Amino acid sequence: MSAVHNSPSSGSIRFLTGPLAGKTFQINKPITTLGRDATNDIVVKGDQKVSRSHARVLWNNGSWSIEKLAPQNILTVNQQQVQQASISDNSTIGLGDDTTFLFLIRAEVQATPPQSQPVYPSYQQAAPPQYTVEAQQRSFPAPPPQQQSFQQPFQQPPPPPYPQGAQQQSFQMRTSGLNARPDETQIASPTSIGLPSLEVSSNIHGSRQSFPLVKDVINIGRDTRNDIVIREGSIISGQHLQIQRQGNQFVLIHPHPDRQGTVNGLLYQGRKIRGDEPFRKTLNRGDIFRIGDENGTLITLVFNDGTGTQQEMLAPVRPIRLGDPELSIGRKPDNTVVLSHPQVSGHHARMVREGGTYRILDLNSTNHVYVNSELTTSHLLKLGDEIRIGPYKLVYETNQLTQYDESNFIRIDALNLKKTGNNNVTLLNNLSFSIPPRKFVALVGGSGAGKSTLMDAINGLRPAQEGKVLYNGQDYYRNLAAFSTQLGYVPQDDIIHRDLTVERALYYAAKLRLPSDFTDEQIKQRINEVLEDVELTARRKLLIKKLSGGQRKRVSIALELLANPSVFFLDEPTSGLDPGLDRKMMYLLRKLADKGHTIVLVTHATNNINSCDYVCFLCQGGHLAYFGPPEEAKAYFGKTDFAEIYSSLEPTEENRNIPEEAEARFKVSKQYQEYVIDPLKSDTGETAGIDGRPKVQELKRPKRGNPFKQFSLLFRRQIELFKNNTSNLVLLFLQAPLIGLILVLIVRAEVGAGIFDSNKVVLCAPQIFQTTVTTNPQAPAGSSQPLGINTNGNNASVDCNRLVTFLKTDTNGQQYVTKKANGNVN
Secondary structure (H helix, E strand, C coil), rough: CCCCCCCCCCEEEEECCCCCCCCCEEEEEEEEEEEECCCCCCECCCCCCHHHHHHHEEEEEEEEEEEEEECCCCCEEEEEEECCCEEEEEEEEEEECCEEEEEEEECCCCCCCCCCCCCCCCCCCCCCCCCCCCHHHCCCCCCCCHHHHHHHCCCCCCCCCCCCCCHHHHHHHHCCCCCCCCCCCCCCCHHHHHCCCCEEEECEEEEEEECCCHHHEEECCCCCCCEEEEEEEECCCCCCCCEEEECCEEECCCCCCCCHHHHHHHEEEEEECCCCCEEEEECCCCCCEECCCCCCCCEEEEEECCCCCCCCCCCEEEEEEEECCEEEEEEEEEECCCCCCCCCCCEEEEEEEECEEEEEEECCCCEEEEEEEECEEEEEECCCCEEECCEEEEEECCCEEEEEEEECCCCEEEEEEEEHHHHEEEHHHHHHHEECCCCCCEEEECCCHHHHHHHHHHHHCCCCCCEEEEEECCCCCHHHHHHHHHEEEEEECCCCCCCCCCHHHHHHHHHHCCCCCCHHHHHHHHHHHHHHHCCCCCCCCCCHHHHCCHHHHHHHHHHHHHHCCCCCECCCCCCCHHHHHHHHHHHHHHHHHHHHCCCEEEECCCHHHHCCEEEEEEEEECEEEEEECCCHHHHCCCCCCCEEEEECCCCCCCCCCHHHHHHHHHHCCCHHHHHHHHHHHCCCCCCCCCCCCCCCCCCCCCCCCCCHHHHHHHHHHHHHHHHHHHHHHHHHHHHHHHHHHHHHHHHHHCCCCCCCCCCCCCCCHHHHHHHHHHCCCCCCCCCCCCCHHHEECEEEEEEHHHHHHHHHHCCHHHHHEEEHHCCCCC
């Protein structure tokens, strides 16, 4: 929401029902939040139907509005449920089922909200923040005169010692940047709530520090004359960025107005902004900017608007009016409802009016249509039905479809996950946590701690035996098929054809995974996009077998990126990589998370774990020892290195209960309350008690595409593999004749050259010869040996024609045949 350009008119809220009934709160801020959590401007305690962060009242461009902060929250304006609505004098607003209030303009104030000061107060109104600001004389343009109101002195303890020659400003603050101790974490003081601030952190040192934005012009860079000094070597320019206050807004400017460009540019939402590329961005709460180099070093800047609450980014909502007798839904622009995503077919579905409702028809799409999580080709819609097409959710209402784009907004909630293995060994011990959208989470721990088991439980590959996994509030185990296209999985071992070039491997994968109506030109464009994402554009023509291990892993990631999945699961992506490549891989995954993907990975390497948003430490038996930001983990465990945390969680001969004790300690910590309990308290739609084993939908993946076309494509790929590996192709062609030649040579050596003579096929004198010699010493006339048997050493051959004649005409031969037929001859 963009900030306002004028001061809000006098407004107030008078509660009619609920815990605050009879109380009135004045509204004099552009943004006023309401909810159960104590960090809200108006705290509604005691009503469990009100979410932790339920709604906010906004003053924008001369008008008031209200919007809910999560899709599942109940918000009504004048008895009508809304996502966002304009409000005026005497509007009746409901939060949940039991709390209602009247919105008034110029009403008398009877009570004061917890925080009634303006959103950007001067220093006279705030307790002294616990930071320092560079005190040396700046050579940059002086701030406008009105900023002097922010420099009033106040009482506070003496600041830390200054370097020699530094001058002390009246507000006694100094931006020591990232020059803090590597194990030090500095967090904004609660008294600074109400002040907009910029949080700066490094993935190398694990340090984090917040700086209040109290001037109209804030300069950021490596030079000590800046307002915020970031000492991180050559990764950042002397003057890199500038933040300007424009009215009630803050605007970030890159590069600094006094420079033509910067060293490493800027990263925003996963997009690389070149060092010489002009970039301006009006700052909104939660905006994240990063400065990084090719070695994976990252400086992170996070803007906080000072409201004191951090809200998850919500999926964009768009109402679609229904009125036409027929609507088409698909990726191409000629549809009535255009859903621009690689998982959506060009013409995916059609809605046709039927009676007083609509029927939705699947137009033979690649990724199908789901209604209420059930695969369908034709379905008559009822009010409240949820249609899922790729990452889009369309809710059918009386006269409209409400479209939710969840492509970059998948939240995962794990609730009381339990699993046992052979001999009733505990693999997961009642694990609960929440992964917000667009976050990067690492599952770490020693061998046998249950990392892969946990990842497979939340991605549905091997579901937990008890508990629930919720994707955006929906039971994932019961909706596996509907969500399956939104997941990407990269195993530890690469499963790519090494005899293809990078580009061709992606081409064949795209033909198999993307909708069949994608043209070769569109596929090429998609390949270009993913190659840029994984930074392999320059190596697109190389055979995969000629790439390094880290580059091959990037190709595996690129294969999954083709379909633009919302959630990525990676099993040991940095396994076997040297420390430098490990850092680059984590840097790449960090960029993908910023671009909108939720990233979950299993790893043993913790050297670059500070690139993650959250780290989940597991110990033997599937016990949760920690879940939270990595920079707080060292302080929590009292260790200076992540390797020491590993060893501290391993059971010893003296104490076998270390995992249980670590879990019990974490569950009474403030980190557990802040990063596990509080996020799960926000209504997810299905956080009720869990009874017994979860119901797991059997995932029967529907057939995709034409099998004949797929066979043709795979045949072409195999031919190309042969062409790219000529030595293997030659070997395959020569294999059969070589084996035959070898067999002939062996037989010749063992039997002799006459083996293929038709009269010498029978080797060794048969039993009939022995019988004949015994019973009939007289050989047939004209023969020097009985029955024409020629001996040569121990071998003998029989003239087949003589043998047949003997069996037919000779009395002994006939007797032999008779006995053989009766089974009397052995």
